[in-house]
Amino acid sequence: MPSPLSSLRSRLARAGDFGRKTSPILRRVPPMHVLLELAARVGYGARGFVYLSVGVLTLLAAADLIGDAVGPKGAIAWMALRPFGRLWLLLLGLGLAAFVMWRLLQAVFDADHEGTGRQGLNTRMSQGFSAMGYGFLAFNTFGLLVHTPSDPAATDITKSHEQAATVLSLPFGHWLLAGAGLCILGIGIANISRSWREDFTQYLACSPKTCRWVAPLARAGYLARGLAYLPLGTLVVLAGLRPAASEVTSFGSALDAVERQPAGPWILALAALGFIAFGTFSFIEARFRRIRPPRDLNPLT
Template structure:
């Protein structure tokens, strides 16, 4: 069981790396006007679905992300990284729990595309996001709930930016000091790019709540497109894309070198 859990974790990091590497390359191509629009993680998976052997790609990515969710749950619930119950440890484990939820939704998206692949996934994704926003707005205090969701997205972005500056990304790597020093900048660039990329989406969702307009809600990829339309937007988008590529590369490094210590006793109370 220990070996299987370690294999699942390494597969999960590899799947995450593949997704972000795809996001980065597609976004870089969009910045150079080689393809139509920038994409987020869901958009990258939808793009894979439209390629030769797309269903196989979807299956492999879905299984890999599911493995990563399993590892994240072991970290969050069973303290696989031995973070402890201190304030910092609980914050770290809570972040890992939210990460498990996010990648769980992403894995579900990959499996859903196996069943039904829309002709225009980007448009379908925007329509689905706006339907969900309309549902939230129909609730009591729905405008404040939607604005709060935007602020939560902003919080995720700020957390990624903060992590880029303060975290020691080599702490969990079993590699030589020289190798660790070389790969750490990839992680910092990746988390910084992820954090900054959340900001435009957070602004749009928050404004949608304050205006009570579901039509203002968009997707991660469309928010990046809004950035591209600004002065110097293509350059900003290109730098962001390189950050995504760096994050994907670091995920592959984690798949190879990360210390994986599955808990021997699956007891959340330790």
């Protein structure tokens, strides 16, 4: 017996076929799987643009050519203050929304055919958390269209303090905040682990020669992203254990804390190069990744 989602998809497909037969305009619209593939590739490109921007700005910060290092939200806010900033925000927000849609297709409807085994479900759960993270980033990007603060970095830290204070005011709030920090540490460790154990070329439709130089980019990118989460997660855990909301900071401020350590600028420069590698790999995924939109919207297949 077909699932309700499958039945709904069949009805929508029949409606689309009928519309194409009766309307010259609709006949020009590509099939749904083509549109979904295009949206996924645009999404990977948007992710690449964000991390490439983070890497370049962090590298400039390490060289003391600009003020502070930034995370993804900081890089987007920085672009918002540039000429044509609102246009960039609109395009980037739409691209990130497309990436969230693709992540949901991967996580819920198994677009990558990971299956329902232990490893497959772990991968799909990771893709689901990724959808949540990029969903918040897309929401923040659209929010900047309404109001762009004059000092985005300070505003980001203030919001972090307020959110931490709200959590600490809840019953067992200090444990909840420490748990959130452990989750951030877990994300960092998962990225580090993924950087050396995963075959990043298995989803790419590129030549063996191209894949040989693509894989190191992916490993460097995931390693840098994972290491960047560790200081932020540590600060959040300490804020929960002490407890002190003022110790919760932003992604960019955590990178600044790394820069203040011995050999910090060099470490920050290496992290920046890793972010640039991750952004570059995302652009490569936008071009070469195998995109297979699910034909059957059934979460259990």
